[in-house]
Structure formats: structure tokens, C-alpha cells
Amino acid sequence: MGYVSSNTKPLLSRKATNEGHAENCPYFDGWKAYDKDPFHPSQNPDGVIQMGLAEHQLCFDLVQEWLVSNPEASICTKKGVDKFRDIALFQDYHGLPAFRNAVAKFMGRVRGDKVKFDPDRIVMSGGATGAHEMITFCLADPGDAFLVPTPYYAGFDRDLCWRTEARLLPVVCHSSNNFKVTRKALEEAYAKAVEANISVKGLLLTNPSNPLGTILDRDTLREAMSFINEKNIHLICDEIYAATVFRQPDFISIAEIIEEDQEYNRNLVHIIYSLSKDMGFPGFRVGIVYSYNDAVVECGRRMSSFGLVSSQTQYLIASMLSDDQFIGKFLLESAERLETRHKNFTDGLHQVGIKCLNGNAGLFLWMDLRELLMESTVEAETALWRGIINEFKLNVSPGSSFHCSEPGWFRVCIANMNEETMKVALARIREFVRRNGDKLNRKEKCRQSDLRLRLSFRRMDDVLRSPCIMSPHSPIPQSPLVRTRT
């Protein structure tokens, strides 16, 4: 940065020049690789396929249809322009009442109407990103910590810690029990913090989980509530993937759990929500902090001045989410399409012997490539990941970028592409597995693969075991894994 030298005083803050933005980690490296060489079916068919961005692109046709039929929802159309002035001037940080009402109703709907949300507890923020930072500013002082189960979304390091100077402490979860968040793990993490003299202000749960694609069961949620009540710390539940649950078991929101026991201290519970994942609108920056704590609502509302939702967008969203019929249709279709996409991918991966964690939500898979690692280390995982990006041009996200305690897991986003691209991605994954074929015990694991695939694996195995057969001019790039073996 050039500002800190022996002669001149530092002219920028530490926040401006440190690594707190967390962008120099592999999660973002993959993005950069994609940005340089993005896949396009006709213009750049050999480019990197983006599988590192958890976006929901499967239902835009439904929304577009709705927009065409509802021109008055936009203040820019002839039908809506009579509202332009009032909306353009509206900067009240309480938000448009219609917006808050519609969001509260939608949130209830997404949870099967098993709970009701109070529009007066809805506080706007600049996307979930802004919501997380804001709730942290409300709850924590610099140096205070939040416990967060691993693996967790890489962006939390920035969102909860950068400008707030709070810290995240991992609650380590293991594949041995499908990464369940156990009371034991919570207690261990808490005790460790106490021993290190770190003040724990709360627990952050993401449910449905990113990157796992699973939902928390009722027992886990009850344990979490009991834990935070006992320790008198806050519980932040990031439920931004709530409507991406596409299969049983049903999603259980913390909002339901809270109603189960009058003894629970509601003042400790806060929900983070957004329309970026459930509706597929990350560009519109609709973030919500829903708190059961009046003081947090009051404080959060004032802080929301730093990231209000554009009134133009509030107006559109209010109109859209109030359309009960449309929303009913959307939620159903969305779940169906996500389920189909999920099945296509998991089946395709299964055919080549790749397992994924059994998930029923989210916009991604948690893929298990542990057996392909040279050794069970982060370095080996990173090497494998770089191979996947550079040779197979698939930007998947390595588990280490999610602070996963076990190397070899990868998050693969599946809902941010069309079917054509999905097929190309699956073909590349198959190719990748073929290259690494001798690492997997094909005969046991691929009973359902077709004969042609098995034969080609064997053929490829033969080729790989005799490097002299590989011409230096071979069109098949040599995997670094092959090179290091011989």
C-alpha cells in the first residue's frame, strides 16, 4: 500500500489495508480464475464453469412472466409511474409498510405458515452481508466472539469480523456424524474461549447449512436454544436458504423452536434473512434482520441507514411477495426444479463413484473427494482443487475455504447454470474422475456405471500406469497427481 514507512505516519486505517476483507483466500481465487476465463457454450466452451457461486437461476422465467403481467409493480412503467414521486422520496428507515408486511408474510409462508412474523420486527439491511455486519455491531464489541459450526460460509470472516473487529471461533463438526452440531462440540468451543479469556457473545447457525446443504433437526435446534439460554448468549440464525429445501424432512425454523418453551429468553434470538437465494435476486440487495429483542430492533433500525433497501426495489418486492397465488406457485416450482437439478447431479456423480453428503436443501452439493487426496492434508486438498480448476475448468470451492476440519470436501454449486452447462460440467467431472481412476475402487463403487464407462476407466488406468505411452504432445493434459506418482 505504500503508506507505512519509517518516515511517514500511516495515512490509512488498518481496516483499509489489512486482510480483513478475506479476499486473498482460495474461495476468491477460484472466482478470479473464472473471471479471467468464463465458460460460454458457444463463445468459450473451454472456459471455467462457475460452480463456486451459490445462485438460484432456475426460476427466472416465472418471475419474468409475473413482471409482464404486473407492470404496476414497477414505478417506472406507465401503470406504476403515479407512485414514482412518493417512492423516490421515501427514505424512512422503517421501510415501506407494504414491504415489511409482504416480507413478514413471505417468511411465514416459506416456513409452511407454522409461524407468524411481526412486520414491526423487520429491519432492512444491505443484503445478508449487511445484515450480518449490522447484527454484529449491535451485539458485540471489538474482541468479542461468536461461535460458529464448521464448515461455514467463507464470507462470514469478512461480514462479522472485518469492520466490527469481532471474532469467530469454530465449533468443529465431523463427517463421522454427518457434521451434526453436537452439544459436546458447543460446550468444548465455549470452554476453550473461556480459557483463552475471550468473551463469547453468541452462536451463529446457518440453517439450511451453507456449504452442507442440510437442515438442522429439531433436537439440534433445541440443544442450541438450551445452550445459549444457559450461557446467556445470543443466537443468530441465518435462514437465507429456507425456501431452497426441496425434499423431506421439512425445514424447522428457530422461530418455531422459540414458541415451544415459554422459558426461552426470546431477547437472545435473531434471524438473518434475504431474497438473494430463495428468490434468486442477489442484485436487489434485500437483506433482513428479524430480532425478537426490541432494543436490537431499535438499534438495528438506526444502523440500517447505512444500507437501506432501495425504495424502488422495496416497492417491487412488496407487490411480488403479496401475490399469494404467484408465491405459492413459485415456491412449489422452485423446490421441484431444485430437487431435479440436485438429483441429476448426485446421480451423475454417483455413476462415477463420487459421494455427496445427503442433503435436502441449498443450491450446492457437499462433495466427498477424500479418497482422491494423496494425503489427508489441506495442501493435498488445495493441490487437487487447483487441478480441478486449471485442468478441468470447474470452479468448485475447497472445504478448507469453509474452515472444514477434514480435507477432501468440496462445495459444488449446481443451481446457477442451465441444463446444457450442467451436462458439460458433469462430463468434465467424469473426465476428472477417469484421470484419477486408480484412486477409487471402481469395481465396488460403480456397480451402476455402464460397461462402456468401466472399460474406458481400465483403458485409462493402463495409459496412466505407462507414462511412456503418453506422448508429450498428447491432447490429454497430465494431471499433477500422475506426474508426482512416477
Added chain:
Amino acid sequence: MRLLLSGKAKCNSHGQDSSYFLGLQAYEKNPYDQTRNPQGIIQMGLAENQLSLDLVESWLSENQDVAGFKSDGESIFRELALFQDYHGLPAFKKALVQFMAEIRGNKVSFDPKKIVLTAGATSANETLVFCLAKAGDTILIPTPYYPGFDRDLKWRTGAEIVPIHCTSSNDFKITARALQQAYQEAQNCNLKVKGVLVTNPSNPLGTTMTRAELDLLMDFIVEKQIHLVCDEIYSGTVFGSPNYTSIVEVLSKYEKAEVWDRVHVVYSLSKDLGLPGFRVGAIYTNNGSIIAAATKMSSFGLVSSQTQYFLSMLLSDKKFTRNYISENKKRLEKRHASLISGLQNAGISCLKSNAGLFSWVDMRHLLSSSTFEAEMELWEKIVYDVKLNISPGSSCHCSEPGWFRVCFANMAEETLEIAIRRIKAFVDV
């Protein structure tokens, strides 16, 4: 329960207990409406520009493609819905910097690569302070200043503000002496000064800075090796002479100097275009490190892509922007003239001003004593008895009691006339 919240949640740095906000609250409880509540409080405490929105509405009626999320007839809804790149929509940034240049008479040009989009000027100012200062560092600001700065610059950043005292003796202009005194005051309190922040045109004064003042500021920040933040959100509201001089013009002669990347401009479309609801703010700077850091920080408050798209189309239309800028100026001038002549008629004078959406009104002669208590007394009478929500100078940290900021662009002409009649009636009693 409050024990479980952060220090920031428990403190008063959000500044919302100040009279500025109390006045807004009083208005909300009893708002004037021509037909439904003609005895209600008239809002004169909100610096909004409601005079030229019809021009935007007309543009919309002629550009319906934009309305339907269409570009060349094709729907781009999907692309917009997905667009969350913190670098911002290129077409919007290009149109925005061109608009900024046009407001400055095209005497300067702006590079779209040097602009960072934020959720309103509120976020732009806070983001800049996060980049320049750590908790406990200080920004010097000339008084009187916009009450929201206490929240925007100090609350979550932990930074401090030390005032540069300006007085009516020289029409509140910044002097070298005042700058040095403020710097010294900070030093005496062991506070490290990181920069100066000025608003030009000024809120609440409605005046534009002279070239001499701007040169003075540059000399000062060069001497002290600190930053200068110029909040130019009212640059498009200059309606009279002298001509507006932006800091960007002054900066052009420092291109090779060290200070080149220590000057930063804040902009917004809330005042010039009258679109506060759309939350469009910007930071403009030559400083690459700040551009990089602020861009990443803007993740916490990006501008909605829907809004970026609409505005990119609106501001790319040069016919519209040319017409808007000149028509807006005329309307502001006329409205300003109505207010000051009405006040003059009531024996009340204003600071001579040529910009902004408000006048800085001198009611010192109406105080029972030259104290802030008397100012509060007068203010309460005006809000609750005369039923006008105006902003007392103390909420703007003015060092002299008796001055009030009175907004004139956020109401219909008839409403302004009624407000003026009420003041006259109050004074005549």
C-alpha cells in the same frame, strides 16, 4: 437485557436524541396536509428536493423500455437480478461520472474507475472514515454542520469529530486561524487528526466555498499531511452566483503532488435529483488503496441493480440531464427567492446564499437572551405553536445561538406561502 448488547447499541452516538430528530418526530405525529390536516406541522426540517421530479416522470413516460427491464426490446431482468458485482454496473458508473462533470460545467472530468458506489452518502461518509481512521482518531469539521454527521462519521467507526468554529462575523467562512485552533484543540485532547471534512455547497448554510477557502484547505492538509473529504452532494443545487468551484478543479493543479491522493469527494443523487429513496451514493478518489478498500466495503451497502440500471438509462440521456440541470436551478432559485422575501417581510434576514435546499435564517433578534436555552425555547414555540418544523442551529453545532435552517424545496408552493404567513403572524404578535 441492554447489558448483553454492544457498546454501540447502548450509546447515544447515533445522535437520534437530538432536536433535529425530535423535530422530525413531532412532525410525524401531526403532519400538515392541505385538506386532511391544515393545522398540522409543516415540514421544513427535511432537505429534500421535490421541485423537479416531474421531469423524471416525463422521461419515464417516453422511455418505457427501461420500465419493463428491457434493453433493445430484450428482457434483461435475469442479468440485473443476478448482478451483485461490487464494482457496479459499468454503464451506470459511466453515466454518473458524466453527470457529475456536467454539473461542474464540464470544467473537470471524472474517471469511472475511480468511483465507488455506496448505499447513499450516509454509507459513503461512513466508509471513508472506516478507511481513513481508527477508533479514537479525529476528523475536523467546520461548524455549523449536518447533524447526521455525528452518526455517520462517529457511531460505528469510533472516530471523533472536533469542530472548526465558524462565525457570522465573516459569514461563517473557514479561516486559517479556525483551522489551526481546531487542530490544536485535537492535539490538546491527545486526538490524532486524520482529516478535514467539508460540505460544499454547505449544509446548513446554503453557500458555496470561495476559491480562497478551498486553497486554504489544500494548504492546510498539505501542511498537516492529512486527508480532505469534500461532501459535494448539493453540487447540482447551485442556483445563483458566485459560480460553483468543486475541489476537483482545485485538485487538478496538484496532480504530481503527494496530496493528490489525499482528497476524496462524496456524491449522491438524493439532493440533486431528488431521489433519496433509491440510496445512491458514491466516493470519488485518486487513491487506489481507498478505491480498493472502499469497493470491498461497499458489499455492506451496494446499490440495487434495478436502480443502477434505471439511472444508467436516465443519466445517459444528455438531453434529459442538460434540461434537468438548468430547469432544476431555475426552480430552486425561484423558491429560494420566495422564502427570503417572505421572511424579509417579517423582519427576518437570512445568510446570503446561492445553493442548497434551505436557508440559514437569522432569528437572533427573536431570542429572549443570547443563549442556547433561549434558542431551544424559541424552537419549541416554532415547532409546537407556529407549527413549523425547522432545525435549530444548535443541532448543527453552530457556535452562536439564534440561527435556524429552514428548508424550502420539499413542499408545494402553496404550503410555503402558508408557512411564511404563519411566521409573519408569529412575529407580528
